[in-house]
Amino acid sequence: MTKKARFLPLVCVLLISGWFAPSASASAQTGLNLNDRAAISPAASGGILSLVSPVAPYTDTDTYYEGAEGKSGEALKSALHRIISGHTMLSYSEVWNALKETDADPANPNNVILLYTNESRSKNLNGGNVGDWNREHVWAKSHGDFGTSKGPGTDIHHLRPADVQVNSARGNLDFDNGGNEYAKAPGNYYDGDSWEPRDDVKGDVARMLFYMAVRYEGDDGYPDLELNDRTGNGSAPYHGKQSALLEWNRQDPVDARERKRNEIIYEKYQHNRNPFIDHPEWADDIWP
Template structure:
């Protein structure tokens, strides 16, 4: 979650000299104010190129434009996902490890598999919601696949997302009940933006189901996941951090060559939904 920083303004040396010059009658000798920076904002190149057909739009027009943009992607197989996650979710403090989504633990990259204590491939948009399984496409889209502790992944299962429930064993800060799962605060926004990416990317025009979020937690095998109102709140409360932004860049540069637009532009969540 973001932290509030309290800034204590201090007068710069040039400003102090200017004040002194006024007091001594030598204002003309005061240093000229610095020219405003002309450096481009970090997203400007993307908005001028990658997102150029989406900028300025809202609602269904924005969603449609983003769908067209992000559908232009390279696809990987389910077996290739293992190696991809070792890059996308690398522990910045230990390049031999990955960070698990729900526990936040740093685990050796080599400790992947299906046994207790290992990490496996979690489909954040549960693969049964739309019955796409592990098919190349939504089943292998690493924008919503993350390393997860095997047991915690099993606990989450195919539940929708919502607040509340009982504490999840071995994953402090996560909660679950019979029909929903609440991730820890540090990744609530990540989860929301992954779900909303999937809803924009997969619109039913490529032989897969039209995936859409709704405000239910009883979606079963329908191509829906909720609770949308809660996901929107999570996205606002937990804005993209450096880990999530780096992950988006790695996927774009090295693997799928498409981006999660809600990491680059979190305000587009409200603009569409």
């Protein structure tokens, strides 16, 4: 048998294992973060593996939430609190650049998408003037009086870009159904003690508040933030209306934009996740 003939079976084995089976390098990458996986692709190793597409972003959420497995009610809430606490905290000025990435318009990377209006606006128009966008605290910062210092005041899981005037109109209102439509943000309604966001982000709003009520339990120097089934909570560390939020969570399922945002925050900024984006069903387990 010639050397070429002896070599052919080895080439076939390499082709089959590289093309049809998961490679060792791909398995190893599941433990890397998003940036590392982007830098290490099969093409970088040369040879036959250069034919395989780069590994997609991956988070092993089963492992991440291992401590919550099989729990419900207060036990689930406590387990999730332990999992998502201790995150990397940003300064309030660092939030600007974080939001420019987490809420970037996929159709125009120079813009961000505004929460209540769905408008795409230039990233450079951030500030406090009419026509600008600013940092909306979905859990109103006066509900617990935590301000804008590191912690709940800078937690980008509940901070979103919003038009300055719309943000001002929402103020520190609780969330509920009903009221008069706000002219500058069609689809959003308000009255004396509540704000109803447009349908496409009702679930987003609910899941952000669920996160805050689990992350901040008063055991690390921050207020114990809790949901309740009322509006008009003022400066108390409560936010409502719980029954409306649970309804919105069911009506407006998690979408790709939410999932991508959660991944960016986990991989690049805070290194913790919003459990209710990964498992929206947990809201009903905790707040039946």
